[in-house]
Amino acid sequence: MAASAVEKIEIDVPIKATPQQFFEVLCNKTHHISNVCPDVVKGIDLHEGDWGTEGSIISWNYVFGK
Template identity: 50%
Template structure:
């Protein structure tokens, strides 16, 4: 019997600095759609301030070809380690999951510049018939690559 709890992770190689990439997801997530409007249409602030713990943001995105919505609270920010975690509190993911957390940590590369975005998705499925969210992890990878290209162009 498999557990309803799960975790999937991936690393995405970036040309942008850890500071640039972290800043985009922490302080300017409403600009992510500028880099990949085919995947993320909008990120709106519902409560609090951009880049602050406890703030609530709402993402409009496309997953598996379908428009989706995720309302998330910024649960943790560690500016020194360039990590941020978002807990989903409402939206499409709550149809399949009891809890869902997106974590991003951006690690500077020691040589040659660039960085690595480490994504972790932690979740609890509502029942065993729900698939693990690998396609969502793939979406995070694609969005990361688009944001990286956008940052490198200096936009």
């Protein structure tokens, strides 16, 4: 059985959006984040639940330490 690791990652990404637009993408359209910063986020997959709902399980595929 594989062990999973949960860690905190921070990155500064310049965005051209209002706070409301950013919130909408981050909370309800998470799957679009890889379109916003494709050099860092390679993809986001929904494994269980629905986009934008509490308790959903998603995985982030990203480049770390570029």
